[in-house]
Amino acid sequence: MPRINTTGELETFRQEIxxxxxxDKPCITLCSGSACHATGSNxxxxxxxxxxxxxxxxADVSFRRTxxxxxxxxxxxxxxxxxxxxxxxxxxxxxxxIISETIKENKVVERLVYVDPxxxxxxxxxxxxxxYKNQERLILGSNLKIDPKNLEDYLAIGGYQxxxxxxxxxxxxxxxxxxxxxxxxxxxxxxxxxxxxxxFARKAPGDQKYVVVNCDEGxxxxxxxxxxxxxxxxxxxxxxxxxxxxxxxxxxxxYVRQEYPLAVQNLEIAIKKAEEYGFLxxxxxxxxxxxxxxxxxxxxxxxxxxxxxxxxxxxxxxxEPNARPPFPAIKGxxxxxxxxxxxETWANIPLVINKGAKAFSSIGTDGSKGTKIxxxxxxxxxxxxxxxxxxxxxxxxxxxxxxxxxxxxxxKAVQTGGxxxxxxxxxxxxxxxxxxxxNKAGAMMGSGGMIVMDExxxxxxxxxxxxxxxxxxxxxxxxxxxxxIRQMLKILTNMTKGLGQKGDVDLLLELAETTKGSSMCAxxxxxxxxxxxTLKHFRDEYDAHINHQRCPSLACKExxxxxxxxxxxxxxxxxxxxxxxxxxxGEKKQVHVIDQDKCTKCRGCAExxxxxxxxxxxxxxxxxxxxxxxx
Amino acid sequence: MDIGKIDQxxxxxxxxxGSLIQILLDIQSDNNWLPKEALDRVSEKLAVxxxxxxxxxxxxxxxxxxxxxxxxxxxxxxxxxxxxxxxxILATVEEVTGVGPGxxxxxxxxxxxTVSCLGCCALGPVIVVDGEYHxxxxxxxxxxxxxxxxxxxTAETLEKLKSAESPEVVNLCACQ
Numbered sequence: 019m020p021r022i023n024t025t026g027e028l029e030t031f032r033q034e035i036x037x038x039x040x041x042d043k044p045c046i047t048l049c050s051g052s053a054c055h056a057t058g059s060n061x062x063x064x065x066x067x068x069x070x071x072x073x074x075x076x077a078d079v080s081f082r083r084t085x086x087x088x089x090x091x092x093x094x095x096x097x098x099x100x101x102x103x104x105x106x107x108x109x110x111x112x113x114x115x116i117i118s119e120t121i122k123e124n125k126v127v128e129r130l131v132y133v134d135p136x137x138x139x140x141x142x143x144x145x146x147x148x149x150y151k152n153q154e155r156l157i158l159g160s161n162l163k164i165d166p167k168n169l170e171d172y173l174a175i176g177g178y179q180x181x182x183x184x185x186x187x188x189x190x191x192x193x194x195x196x197x198x199x200x201x202x203x204x205x206x207x208x209x210x211x212x213x214x215x216x217x218f219a220r221k222a223p224g225d226q227k228y229v230v231v232n233c234d235e236g237x238x239x240x241x242x243x244x245x246x247x248x249x250x251x252x253x254x255x256x257x258x259x260x261x262x263x264x265x266x267x268x269x270x271x272x273y274v275r276q277e278y279p280l281a282v283q284n285l286e287i288a289i290k291k292a293e294e295y296g297f298l299x300x301x302x303x304x305x306x307x308x309x310x311x312x313x314x315x316x317x318x319x320x321x322x323x324x325x326x327x328x329x330x331x332x333x334x335x336x337x338e339p340n341a342r343p344p345f346p347a348i349k350g351x352x353x354x355x356x357x358x359x360x361x362e363t364w365a366n367i368p369l370v371i372n373k374g375a376k377a378f379s380s381i382g383t384d385g386s387k388g389t390k391i392x393x394x395x396x397x398x399x400x401x402x403x404x405x406x407x408x409x410x411x412x413x414x415x416x417x418x419x420x421x422x423x424x425x426x427x428x429x430k431a432v433q434t435g436g437x438x439x440x441x442x443x444x445x446x447x448x449x450x451x452x453x454x455x456x457n458k459a460g461a462m463m464g465s466g467g468m469i470v471m472d473e474x475x476x477x478x479x480x481x482x483x484x485x486x487x488x489x490x491x492x493x494x495x496x497x498x499x500x501x502x503i504r505q506m507l508k509i510l511t512n513m514t515k516g517l518g519q520k521g522d523v524d525l526l527l528e529l530a531e532t533t534k535g536s537s538m539c540a541x542x543x544x545x546x547x548x549x550x551x552t553l554k555h556f557r558d559e560y561d562a563h564i565n566h567q568r569c570p571s572l573a574c575k576e577x578x579x580x581x582x583x584x585x586x587x588x589x590x591x592x593x594x595x596x597x598x599x600x601x602x603x604g605e606k607k608q609v610h611v612i613d614q615d616k617c618t619k620c621r622g623c624a625e626x627x628x629x630x631x632x633x634x635x636x637x638x639x640x641x642x643x644x645x646x647x648x649x
Numbered sequence: 650m651d652i653g654k655i656d657q658x659x660x661x662x663x664x665x666x667g668s669l670i671q672i673l674l675d676i677q678s679d680n681n682w683l684p685k686e687a688l689d690r691v692s693e694k695l696a697v698x699x700x701x702x703x704x705x706x707x708x709x710x711x712x713x714x715x716x717x718x719x720x721x722x723x724x725x726x727x728x729x730x731x732x733x734x735x736x737x738i739l740a741t742v743e744e745v746t747g748v749g750p751g752x753x754x755x756x757x758x759x760x761x762x763t764v765s766c767l768g769c770c771a772l773g774p775v776i777v778v779d780g781e782y783h784x785x786x787x788x789x790x791x792x793x794x795x796x797x798x799x800x801x802x803t804a805e806t807l808e809k810l811k812s813a814e815s816p817e818v819v820n821l822c823a824c825q
Contacts, residue, residue, distance in 0.1 A: 053769050056782030090771030238727035241768035276674060276711060278768060317670050318710030320765060334669040335701075336708040393770055395729035401771035433728065467770075469728045483731055487765060493708075598744070620737060620788065 021296035024304045025182050032173050039174060044079045044121050045099045047162065048108075051086025051245055052280055053402075054093035058109070059083075062094045065110035066117075073117050082171075085161040085249015085284075088403035089149055092132070097144050097162065104144035105130035135399050135421060149400045152419045154381070156389050157365050158405045161249030166284045169291040172252040178297060180368035184260045185305040188371075193264040194220055197367070199375035201387040206232055206323070206360030207438065207464045208540070209386070209453035215357060218347035220265040222355035227267040229258055230351065230358040232328060233274040233281065236320035237436030238487060240467030242391040243361035245403055247274065247281040250365070251288035257367030259297070259309055265357050268308050273328050276315040286313055320437075320491035324539050325358045327493070338493045339539035360465065362391060382408035386452040386463075396433075396469040399424045406451065413447040416470055427472040430571075431556070435464025437484045437491075438544030440551025441477060460551045462544075476573035477556040478563050482510035484548040492541060499542025502533030506549060515576040518564035523553065568639025575619045579642045582623070584609045586633035593623035593634065611645050650680045655690045666695045670705060673712060682713040718753045718760035720798050722746065723777040727766030730773035738774045739763065741788045745795045758802055759795075 022028050046066060050059050066081055087095050092106035098120055105116065105127065112130060119125045132141045134148070141147045164171035172178075184193055198213025219227060231254060235243040247254060258270050274282055289311050292298040300308045314332055321327045322337040329351050331337035350356025366388060370378045379387040386408035392415065395401045399421030406415060412432055416422065423429045431441040440461035442449065449459045456463050471480065485507040494500045506529050509522050530546030537543045553560060562568045569577040582593070582602075589607040601617040604610030612623070624634040658675045662668035669691070676687050683706060692699050706712040724739045743749050746759040753760040769775045772784025778794055786794075 052782075053771050053784070056769050056772055056775070056784045090769070235768070236765065238731075238766035239729040239770050240766070241770055244768045277764065277766075315671060315674055316709075317674055317705075317712065319708065331670065334667040334671075334705075336704050393729075395770040395773065396732045401729075403771075436728075467728065469732060471732055475732050480728075480732075483728070487726075491765070618740075620740065622788070 021294070022303065023296060025186060028173075028178065028182065028303060035170050035174050042100055045082060046079060046116075046121070047082045047084050047097045047099065049085075049087040049093060049095040049097075050083040051090070051093075051161075051248055052241075052278075053086065053090035054095060055280065057093040057107075059094040061110045062096070062108055062113065065113040066096075069113045069117050073114070073122070075117060075121055079117075079121050082165050084164065085166045086158075086245035086403060087162055088153075088155075088158055088245070088405075089147075089400065090402040091400060092402075096130075102144045103142055104132065104147060106132055135424070148421065149402065149404075149419055152414065153405050154389050154407050155405045156369060156381075157246060157253075157362065158249070158391060158403060160253060161245065164250060164252075166249055166251060167287050167291075169252060169288070169295060172250070176372070177252055178256060180371035181256050181259055181297070182303065183371055184263055185303060185307055190220060190264045190266065193260060193371070196375045197264075197370055200370045200378040201375075201385075202363065202366055202370055202378070203386060203453060204360055205362035205366070205390065205465065207435070207462070209463055212359060212363055215347060215359070216261060216265055218345065219267075219355045219357040222348050224355050226269075226354045227265055228351045228354055228356040229262045229265065229267045229270040230328070230332070230356060231258055231270070231272040231274075231361055231364055232323065232325065232358055233272060233278070233361045234316045234323045234328060235275060235278075235361070235465065236323045236491075237465050237467045239395055239433075239469045240393045240436055240465050242393055242403060242466045244278050244281050246361050246365050246391070247278070248284050251281075251285045252292070253365045253368055254285075254361055255288055255292060255298075255311065257364035258311065259302070260367050260371060261357060261359070261364065262309050263307050265355075267357070268310070270309065270311040271314055271332055271351070272311060273314050273316055273322070273332060276317060282313065282315060289313065319493075320487075321493045321539075321541055324541060326539065328358065329356065336493070338495045339541075341538055362466075383450060383452045383455075385454045390451060390463070390466060392434075392451075392466045392468040394420050394468050394470070397423050397427065397472040397475070398470040408452055409450045411448050411450055412442065412468075415451070415468065416447070420470065423470065423472045425472075427474065429470070430473050430475060431471045431477060431480075433461075433469040433471065433480065433548075434467065435462035435547070436467045437488050438462060438540065438547055439464045439467070440547050441471070441480065441555065442551070443555045446555075460547075460554055462547070474571055474573060476514070476569050476571040477552045477559050478510065478569075479514050479571075479573055481549045481552045482507065482514055485510060485545070488541065488545045492545075496536075496538040496542065498533050498535075499537040499539075499545065502529050502537070502542065503545050505529055506533070506546065510549070513560070513563045514569070514574040516563070516567035516574075518560075518567075520564065522564055523557075523560060526553070562639070566639045570638070572636045572638055574638075578619060578636050578638045579614060580612050580617055580619065580621075580623060581635050581637055581642050582610050582612055582645075583633050583635055584645055586631055588631050588633070590628065590631070592626040592628065596622040596626045598622065609645070614642055650676070650684055650687050652686070652690055654679065655687050656694070659691065659694050664694060666697050669695060669697055669702070670709070673702075673706065677712055681717045682715060715753065716757060718757045719802070720758060720779055721760045721762065721777075722795065723762050723764050723767070724750075725765075725767040725769070725773065725775040725777075726763045727770060727773065729770035730766075730775055733773045735774040737788055738776060738786060738791050741791045742776070742795065745792050745799075758799070 096105040096108045132147045194216045202212045203209040319337045322331045326340040327337040346356045391405045433441045489503045587609045594602045599618045601613045627634040750763040
């Protein structure tokens with residue numbers, strides 16, 4: 019493809035692409051995001067390619083591998099257009115039937131469609147599945163329409179129109195004003211107004227400026243940025259180019275975790291294609307604007323998601339934070355003014371420019387505009403990525419889209435905001451997803467992790483889990499963070515082992531206050547949040563651990579015992595065979611007994627005991643009854 | 650590790666000291682770990698003191714200063730995996746391989762690592778064995794996957810010993 023030199027050439031080329039595409043021609047799309055990769059999408063892809071040839075339909079159908087569709091629990095996902103028929107958990111063996119039935123005969127393969135886990139009702143079309151129906155996919159939606167390795171697909175859905183508008187119809191000031199007026203807030207966690215941040219960098223003195231994409235998505239339980247980067251890197255790059263033009267930068271960096279190999283790969287391809295077509299490089303589309311982008315892989319450090327640490331890492335140094343001010347907008351990469359935004363923020367920019375600030379800000383609440391992507395995971399039926407307008411309630415997300423908690427278990431809490439966030443109980447489920455509302459409730463928006471917990475999850479253990487994570491990830495540069503987290507972790511670990519003491523909670527609160535108030539960067543400042551929010555909403559669980567050495571959720575290993583109820587045990591031997599520690603004794607058809615000294619509490623016996631007998635009980639805070647054995 | 654290969658990696662980045670982390674990442678992914686000779690070479694070519702290289706290689710999790718096993722097992726410990734029982738999966742991996750997180754067995758068969766989040770949260774608990782993702786794993790399946798590798802390893806070792814026709818083989822056979 020020759021380089022596109024003017025906007026006229028771009029439009030001609032776009033029309034040429036569109037004229038070659040027949041919207042009515044059947045198209046098989048296969049999700050090839052990381053989760054679907056894990057469930058075998060590569061094998062399905064090979065099967066589709068082979069079967070298209072074998073059934074001689076090469077001319078009648080096209081095939082596209084796309085980025086993440088979002089419904090990751092049900093992968094690999096195949097959607098057939100133009101109808102939008104959605105097949106879930108597709109295996110290579112299913113492909114022959116899909117082609118012979120759906121492509122050739124226009125019939126639905128019933129066994130592959132979505133079945134509601136609660137009602138048993140079947141849904142054929144993607145748009146009708148409750149998981150999708152209740153979302154508003156302004157950002158993720160394009161993932162389904164394009165092959166992330168194909169720039170022409172991006173042009174076919176209107177790609178680079180926002181760039182053209184920015185370069186030829188707007189001044190840098192107007193762009194910044196538009197982003198300000200749209201009230202777009204940073205999607206990385208803190209929710210700082212993006213337009214204001216851009217304005218700082220634009221007004222900062224200096225000829226050399228930089229723009230940076232933060233794709234160091236380290237929050238455990240969150241993978242929105244990964245899916246956007248894997249599924250539509252073009253949109254992120256387009257946003258970045260617009261930002262660069264607005265603040266006056268000619269060089270950009272994308273910092274992406276090396277744990278995301280597919281994101282790195284797709285991004286590198288997207289950059290290469292953009293360079294070939296002339297969207298990157300010198301004199302872009304004849305506008306006189308020059309811009310290049312480089313990719314920098316992160317080497318595995320959570321702290322690098324913090325902007326000053328990330329910039330240090332970009333310079334080839336250890337990712338340790340600097341005190342702010344000076345903010346990166348004034349003194350960033352190599353001491354130059356730098357604007358750094360999260361992947362999702364950048365991906366929103368083309369939308370803001372195309373739709374205009376007014377239309378963009380018509381979605382959402384007063385303080386939070388647009389949509390937000392969440393990774394809805396944990397103990398919820400429909401796990402995956404969901405995109406909702408700001409202002410949707412947690413209840414709607416978890417129950418309407420997520421389908422509630424599986425296995426008839428009781429909902430206990432939802433954790434938002436990653437290790438900096440908090441856990442909210444059932445009575446706060448009507449809280450709206452909005453930067454300020456979530457903060458008020460004691461959690462935070464964060465980057466978008468939303469982990470659902472049921473009655474089996476111990477909240478003291480969750481607080482311990484996050485502190486263990488943070489203690490490991492604290493860079494150690496400042497003492498309050500390094501030591502504060504470590505001491506809080508010690509107390510919580512003791513609690514989960516039944517070694518909690520009276521006064522522990524007060525000590526936790528004191529440590530939390532110091533860590534929060536005097537740490538250098540956001541990692542330490544927000545580290546106590548998981549402890550504070552669980553203490554606020556689940557104080558009874560702490561009391562049970564400290565005062566009665568009891569774990570109400572029966573989760574803390576050191577506080578539980580496994581016991582076979584003699585009157586229920588039928589001596590089937592299932593637990594005896596399962597036990598890896600030879601802790602269970604008993605003859606066939608006789609009552610089995612667990613040797614508490616040998617038991618490793620692996621839960622194997624409880625899992626295999628037939629539901630009809632239900633003889634294995636988990637005890638906590640009470641002695642194990644002694645069972646009279648022979649002899 | 651071949652010095653020529655290291656030089657080539659350094660040259661790919663134009664010998665810029667700012668690319669230190671990227672260069673080390675490439676060496677790590679090529680060689681699986683960072684031998685001292687490689688670090689010496691990087692230090693010399695980029696004119697970066699060894700103290701800084703040490704700081705970098707011990708700061709970032711990806712780098713390993715000891716050889717890794719032939720099979721790498723990563724267990725995701727992210728929140729979504731945690732609430733779905735990642736701890737039990739880790740216990741199983743430790744039991745079957747005999748090594749804990751960050752360790753490699755003396756025969757260099759297995760290296761076990763825990764990861765904060767692999768970003769496959771919808772499929773938790775997740776383990777990655779030799780680059781292959783296994784989602785929604787239970788303890789039994791985890792043990793099965795690793796035991797299979799063990800069997801292959803044992804068969805290969807026997808095969809090697811046999812083909813070498815070394816005295817050990819005679820001893821081995823005599824024992825049996």
